[in-house]
Amino acid sequence: MTKTDADTPLHLQPYGPGPRAAEKIFETARDLFYREGIRAVGVDEIVSKAGVTKPSLYRSFKSKDDLVAAVLREVEEGFWDRFRSAEDAFPGDPRAQMIAYFEGLAARSVGDDYRGCALSNAAVEYPDRQHVGRMVSQAHKEQLRERLRAKAVEMGASDPKVLGDVLLLLIEGVFTSSQMFDGDDKPAMASVGAVKALIAAYCP
Amino acid sequence: MTKTDADTPLHLQPYGPGPRAAEKIFETARDLFYREGIRAVGVDEIVSKAGVTKPSLYRSFKSKDDLVAAVLREVEEGFWDRFRSAEDAFPGDPRAQMIAYFEGLAARSVGDDYRGCALSNAAVEYPDRQHVGRMVSQAHKEQLRERLRAKAVEMGASDPKVLGDVLLLLIEGVFTSSQMFDGDDKPAMASVGAVKALIAAYCP
DNA sequence: CAAGATCCGTACCGATCGGTTACATTTTCC
């Protein structure tokens, strides 16, 4: 069962084949952090579930926080991939782009394993502005805010800053609320209609 | 500096003067949990900052989780107090009630010490459905959802369930987003206008 | 004041936290 090195996106393969343990650690940590929370998961649990040992973790990551930062940065990439995917589906139509994003978001939010946005959750777990997990999350949210405001400009909103912030409120609302209700009947389903109504209200 | 027992709302004073240590522990834990997160705060830090000792904590609370549950229940009381306050300000006018609530929420969300809803944060910190902190938070959110849907009925919404869920999305969006941006220019400020537009859109 | 109830602190417990050491073993590539 020797896996090759180029079939999955790896984050650090310095020379030649690159480490296989680092990849398993990274993916295991990403899943555990999302499912159980970052603070709730210890390094021992990570290496145990990854089938590796602790020194392997600290050979690839300087500290647990360093691993946390790496995971959150990949989460951020995944977010922008989905966001751009909605954009690419409707070129030149920012309104349809946002509706498409909310439709995808609402679809993803149903399902018992959904736990909202890992970046928002990390910001909740790390209130300290100096913590790297907090910094990555906060920087991402500021980028998102600007991007949504730019979208509102494209839509010709009368007050694009406000409409952008409203969209952000709605997105974060879906993130947080979706992990607090079981089953398929989640408030997130109402977000698609809400974004349509809001865009209509803010774009004359 | 012997404080009396009736000047502040106490939660357990079995006989006579009641314990003074339990009150300090409770208030200290409430503040620390909110500021730094629940998992980030150990019992040693609580008793240390409260100026008492650890056995005093475990004489009044069966465990840390028991203290967490007690704190979250008081937080829930505080939420409903603010919610009813907005209701009482505009009797018989559910639309004005909700606008008033969002105005108060937006006003509270500015300020560097604001960290959103402690119950929502607790749900993020405790994904395990069996954990008492999670159970208290989730039960509260379900009550809130029903209450908002009932408000939408009062407003004469065409689809009250959807409008109620939209209001919930907006509230949670304010909670989460307000702790991810510094300064006074927060997305929460846009929530008041958004709720007006949404109510108008969903109530013919 | 003394007795008894009530409250509280000192010291300690095993377990786990994030992190490290030195060395043996395996894997990869030429």
Add this chain to the structure above:
DNA sequence: GGAAAATGTAACCGATCGGTACGGATCTTG
């Protein structure tokens, strides 16, 4: 095959985690 790189083994570290046994201090009440 042999050197180099990657991983495993096993033990260990100080600090902190949530939680407790036990005795001393304090307060109310006769």
